[in-house]
Amino acid sequence: MAEMGMGKGVTAGKLASNVQKKLTRAQEKVMQKLGKADETRDVAFEEGVINFNKQYTEGSKLQKDLRVYLAAVQTMHESSKNLKECLSDMYEPDWYGKDDVDSIVEDTDVLWTDFHQKLVDNALISMDTYLGQFPDIKSRIAKRDRKLVDYDSARHNHSSTNKGKKGKDGGIKITKLERAQKVFEEINEDLQEELPSLWNSRVGFYVSTFQSMAGFEEKFHKEMGKVSLFCPLTVLSTCSKLVVIFHAYPLNDDLHVGVTEKSMDIEDLIPHLSLLATNGASEAVEMPPGFLFKVTTMHDYAANDSDELEMKAGDIVLVVAFDNPEEQDEGWLIGMKEGDWIQNKESAVKGVFPENFTSRL
Numbered sequence: 001m002a003e004m005g006m007g008k009g010v011t012a013g014k015l016a017s018n019v020q021k022k023l024t025r026a027q028e029k030v031m032q033k034l035g036k037a038d039e040t041r042d043v044a045f046e047e048g049v050i051n052f053n054k055q056y057t058e059g060s061k062l063q064k065d066l067r068v069y070l071a072a073v074q075t076m077h078e079s080s081k082n083l084k085e086c087l088s089d090m091y092e093p094d095w096y097g098k099d100d101v102d103s104i105v106e107d108t109d110v111l112w113t114d115f116h117q118k119l120v121d122n123a124l125i126s127m128d129t130y131l132g133q134f135p136d137i138k139s140r141i142a143k144r145d146r147k148l149v150d151y152d153s154a155r156h157n158h159s160s161t162n163k164g165k166k167g168k169d170g171g172i173k174i175t176k177l178e179r180a181q182k183v184f185e186e187i188n189e190d191l192q193e194e195l196p197s198l199w200n201s202r203v204g205f206y207v208s209t210f211q212s213m214a215g216f217e218e219k220f221h222k223e224m225g226k227v228s229l230f231c232p233l234t235v236l237s238t239c240s241k242l243v244v245i246f247h248a249y250p251l252n253d254d255l256h257v258g259v260t261e262k263s264m265d266i267e268d269l270i271p272h273l274s275l276l277a278t279n280g281a282s283e284a285v286e287m288p289p290g291f292l293f294k295v296t297t298m299h300d301y302a303a304n305d306s307d308e309l310e311m312k313a314g315d316i317v318l319v320v321a322f323d324n325p326e327e328q329d330e331g332w333l334i335g336m337k338e339g340d341w342i343q344n345k346e347s348a349v350k351g352v353f354p355e356n357f358t359s360r361l
């Protein structure tokens with residue numbers, strides 16, 4: 001009946017043995033602290049334990065901060081979704097680009113969901129797996145420390161009680177000492193190999209984790225930029241003028257929202273909206289003054305005059321407004337090659353060309 005109260009598989013003899021071990025270890029530690037018994041020390045191992053504890057602490061903090069970051073991503077996802085849906089609801093059906101706005105709402109939601117899931121799969125789960133090995137090693141370090149005390153205690157007991165004694169009793173004491181030494185050394189040898197290896201593994205793990213996160217973030221922002229670049233969010237009618245607000249997400253490392261506001265005549269608005277809807281991310285490049293739209297050259301065109309633009313099939317031309325609209329002849333446009341503008345800006349060659357040689361992008 002007495003054994004039943006101590007739990008399944010626990011006998012009075014086992015309980016007494018455990019109590020005796022704890023008492024012996026406590027006495028040994030006291031003797032060592034008082035300087036009455038020598039203590040086995042391993043400076044290299046102790047440094048390994050210090051590194052282990054530091055690594056575990058830093059990893060746990062990183063895991064916690066990663067979870068906070070993921071929660072923030074989730075919150076941003078919800079906020080972005082709510083904002084986009086609100087703007088979509090406000091965007092009246094007869095406004096230009098209504099279908100595009102609705103599509104953007106769906107696409108951004110998919111991008112946020114995918115971004116969050118990739119961070120979970122490739123960062124958080126990896127972090128959890130990495131930290132999952134620490135509790136077992138920590139437990140074995142504690143066990144190693146206990147077995148070291150047992151070993152020291154066995155040495156001291158053998159030294160004090162068996163000086164000058166030989167024979168059967170002495171043989172028994174040596175066997176207990178050897179057994180304590182063997183148990184300690186088995187655990188100690190394994191940890192001597194594992195701790196330095198675990199400490200060195202942190203470099204590769206952190207590099208891999210941060211590279212993955214950076215890659216996912218870069219791809220997410222680029223894809224988000226392609227979806228939202230120059231999206232007409234609000235069109236406000238003011239008599240014969242329209243105030244158009246565009247949000248642009250430049251595709252570079254310095255990610256930020258660039259907001260531009262421009263007032264224009266209604267008849268001038270349509271080419272701009274058409275351009276923004278078709279050209280996508282390429283419009284991150286600054287356009288020349290008076291820029292209207294892009295065309296691609298379908299056939300070679302040899303300039304017949306100094307004010308004409310020489311073109312080859314496949315050239316992309318940036319069409320701009322004439323300085324004096326009265327100078328524009330029917331069927332002719334004026335502009336410059338896109339590559340020339342990107343390279344030379346204001347020094348780019350500008351000239352007129354026949355519209356029927358080109359196709360509007």
